[in-house]
Amino acid sequence: MKQIQMLLLLAVLISTVAVSGQQVASGGSPAADIVYARPGQLVDAGGFRLNLYCMGRGSPTVVFDSGWGDWAPAWSKVQPEIAKWTRACSYDRAGTGFSDPGPMPRTSVHIAEELSTALHHAGIGGPYILVGSAFGGDNVRTFADLYMDEVAGLVLVDADPTDVEPKSMQEEEHRGHAGIPTGLRNCRNLIAEHKPLPATGQPPQTCAQQFFFRGLPEAEWSPELNAKLLEIAQTKVAMYDAYSSEMEQTAADETYLQQHRRSFGSRPIRVLTSENHGVGHLERKPPDTPEHLKYEQESTLAQARWLGLSSNAKQIFARHSSEYIQFDEPATLINAVREVYDQARRP
Numbered sequence: 001m002k003q004i005q006m007l008l009l010l011a012v013l014i015s016t017v018a019v020s021g022q023q024v025a026s027g028g029s030p031a032a033d034i035v036y037a038r039p040g041q042l043v044d045a046g047g048f049r050l051n052l053y054c055m056g057r058g059s060p061t062v063v064f065d066s067g068w069g070d071w072a073p074a075w076s077k078v079q080p081e082i083a084k085w086t087r088a089c090s091y092d093r094a095g096t097g098f099s100d101p102g103p104m105p106r107t108s109v110h111i112a113e114e115l116s117t118a119l120h121h122a123g124i125g126g127p128y129i130l131v132g133s134a135f136g137g138d139n140v141r142t143f144a145d146l147y148m149d150e151v152a153g154l155v156l157v158d159a160d161p162t163d164v165e166p167k168s169m170q171e172e173e174h175r176g177h178a179g180i181p182t183g184l185r186n187c188r189n190l191i192a193e194h195k196p197l198p199a200t201g202q203p204p205q206t207c208a209q210q211f212f213f214r215g216l217p218e219a220e221w222s223p224e225l226n227a228k229l230l231e232i233a234q235t236k237v238a239m240y241d242a243y244s245s246e247m248e249q250t251a252a253d254e255t256y257l258q259q260h261r262r263s264f265g266s267r268p269i270r271v272l273t274s275e276n277h278g279v280g281h282l283e284r285k286p287p288d289t290p291e292h293l294k295y296e297q298e299s300t301l302a303q304a305r306w307l308g309l310s311s312n313a314k315q316i317f318a319r320h321s322s323e324y325i326q327f328d329e330p331a332t333l334i335n336a337v338r339e340v341y342d343q344a345r346r347p
């Protein structure tokens with residue numbers, strides 16, 4: 001769950017310095033990604049609305065769930081490509097992006113139930129191929145536990161394996177996550193009170209730029225999309241509440257998954273592993289200390305434990321990627337989804 005990025009962020013937030021002005025950098029693809037800069041389809045999810053982006057036609061439908069701190073634009077490079085041969089839907093979890101706030105606490109069970117309700121209200125029935133990145137992997141596995149009859153396959157994109165890690169590693173990660181909601185709420189309170197957001201680091205960035213995705217602006221996106229995402233990050237108080245609650249509930253989510261480890265039978269599962277878990281940008285990768293190498297090895301071994309969920313499971317390595325495989329090796333992800341799609345359609 002962006003462990004390394006978040007720990008560095010906490011250190012940065014401790015000593016803030018004021019800076020005047022900020023500018024959204026240009027870069028990335030032209031306005032093909034502009035679809036994510038405005039609401040898609042706002043659908044009732046049980047008394048509030050989730051924002052869905054659905055493209056293409058066909059079945060099974062591919063459904064994407066983003067990592068912690070991310071929302072639908074995380075899939076901007078892969079969703080349109082997959083939509084060329086089947087229906088593909090990404091969405092903003094409750095409180096994030098263009099979605100309405102949802103009920104607290106923000107557990108994976110609530111998230112899965114809300115997604116199922118929204119999909120059915122939008123007329124998008126199963127079967128689904130579930131694609132989950134980082135924390136989104138908890139949510140799609142929970143969805144599968146609750147609605148296995150509607151699941152055709154699963155693709156885990158460098159998903160968080162904390163629930164299948166050694167106990168000592170779990171405890172260390174929980175300690176590392178403990179202070180993150182405090183930093184989020186400090187940023188949230190400044191925004192709610194319409195106060196300036198201090199900037200830190202080099203180049204200087206505000207908390208609104210640092211907490212979301214792998215930092216804003218993102219070089220993979222157009223200036224127009226970057227500008228809209230930064231506007232949301234600088235104004236949407238509910239998003240900070242949602243992500244704070246998601247982070248606080250991760251230990252309970254992991255316990256749920258440990259207690260509900262359910263077989264997928266022969267449904268295809270593809271586990272994509274970057275071997276750079278917790279690393280947002282390869283050029284900022286931490287030194288290969290024994291501690292960091294052990295962390296990556298343990299994460300890779302933990303992700304391999306998901307292979308036991310299905311008789312048709314495979315681990316695929318994205319060796320030239322950060323944990324954002326959808327940005328750094330999009331073809332690897334697209335090919336994995338296509339493989340699951342082709343196998344799911346066989347009699």
